[in-house]
Amino acid sequence: MMQDKDGTKRELRAQGTTGSVLPYADVTEKIIGCAYAVYNKMGFGFLESVYEKCMVIELRKAGLDVAAQQPVKVSYEGELVGDFVADLLVEGHVIVELKSAFRLSPAHDAQLSNYLAATAMPVGLLINFGESSVEVRRKTPRIALGQPAGGIR
Numbered sequence: 001m002m003q004d005k006d007g008t009k010r011e012l013r014a015q016g017t018t019g020s021v022l023p024y025a026d027v028t029e030k031i032i033g034c035a036y037a038v039y040n041k042m043g044f045g046f047l048e049s050v051y052e053k054c055m056v057i058e059l060r061k062a063g064l065d066v067a068a069q070q071p072v073k074v075s076y077e078g079e080l081v082g083d084f085v086a087d088l089l090v091e092g093h094v095i096v097e098l099k100s101a102f103r104l105s106p107a108h109d110a111q112l113s114n115y116l117a118a119t120a121m122p123v124g125l126l127i128n129f130g131e132s133s134v135e136v137r138r139k140t141p142r143i144a145l146g147q148p149a150g151g152i153r
Contacts, residue, residue, distance in 0.1 A: 097127070124139045
């Protein structure tokens with residue numbers, strides 16, 4: 001269960017479904033709670049790297065396993081074609097991409113979507129420590145069933 005700013009409690013459910021609970025909802029709920037805790041203490045205006053270090057502290061306090069700056073290799077047709085660094089990998093299943101911008105852009109969404117496709121991770125969070133609040137977008141891979149596009153190595 002998540003609690004909105006107005007105190008309303010809600011369960012994370014897949015958009016457009018009836019009763020389908022999202023994958024790793026318990027973990028993503030804790031991560032989102034940690035982001036609000038960081039924002040409430042730090043506010044807006046720090047570099048992304050500062051928020052990342054704060055998030056690592058909060059996530060560990062919440063009892064979650066977290067790896068920061070996780071290198072990820074990207075494969076295409078079985079061949080290595082590049083790599084990127086995920087801001088956070090939580091519990092080995094959730095990629096967290098952090099931003100410190102006035103607002104999120106479509107390019108930020110595309111970045112997380114590509115990370116999910118490249119790793120075949122089940123869920124990702126895009127978290128922006130924005131000008132007036134924390135902005136969170138939860139994504140699942142755009143590729144359906146089949147072979148993973150890449151993977152964390």
